[in-house]
Amino acid sequence: METIEQQSVQNKINELANKEVYIHLETTNGAYASHFDEAAYNVGAFIRNAKVRYQHGKIISTGGSYRVGLKLDIGWVYAEGVTDYEIDEKNRLLMAGHDREGRLMVALEISETPFSSEADLDE
């Protein structure tokens, strides 16, 4: 992944608008947060292969990391804290935010084909 170039990401978001797309959305602070720090809480959420169609989307920054919002007919997809992106060989838009140690904190990915759902041993 590379540091986000806002215009490239915006272009890709535009290209995927008004199409049936699959979303991977995730945030996590790891399964060991409260193991290493008693005062911390383990929180995380992910949804893989949510099938949506968004009217439009934007990537916005007020300095530092980026927020991405996708407007659906009856709702929203939202991610805050993405820092890096990649358009991979399957033409998917992968975005993620990493902490100083390179650990993933948030991810938002948009694809025209479903993401792998089972442990794919052939991939």
Add this chain to the structure above:
Amino acid sequence: MSKEHVVVIFPHPDDESFGASGTISEFRSKGVPVTYLCGTLGEMGRNMGNPPFANRETLAQFRRKELKEAARELDIDVEYLGYRDKTLEFEQREQIANHLKERIEALEASVIITHYPGYAVHPDHDALGAAVVEAVRLMKPDERPEIWMHAISNDHEADLGKPDIVHDISPYWDRKLAAIKAHLSQADGMMSLIKSQDQQSEQLQRLKTERFYKYNFS
């Protein structure tokens, strides 16, 4: 026991190296075959390398390569069980137990190394450890392998007392380090910790001891 075969059952590529690679190396040095039944590809891990070289979609491929390399260092066989990282506790326990029982019987396991359910911190560790106990419970009592369970949680010794098995693995420390290092995407934190320690430090000495509790069915 006619024939020895150690079957290690953990959910993630790297659990075997962090948790049991000294003990595994000791078994291998005696010529005992070791098979790692790895529950998932670790595809939801949050470590992507430091600096990151993997992403959510490529992490599984990196982790498979890393485990292949670690398995080469440890001279063990690897089989994947095909579940998905983070989801083991939501699968049907009986289904996983039956799956495991079939593999344990086919491999003729004499000893199983797994996590101590309820004391293993990560929900996948707890869920797979519990499924292992259930799998072995389903076997005929005289065919059951021993279960050695690895506890991780900070409170475990207060609840469980002293472990039944305490292995000083310092003779195999280099092998353990090599296996941990093979997990490039995951090992950065641990390697920095190890490098930052004085060689005689208590924390490093702890890493050179592997402890297990034996499951008692009676």
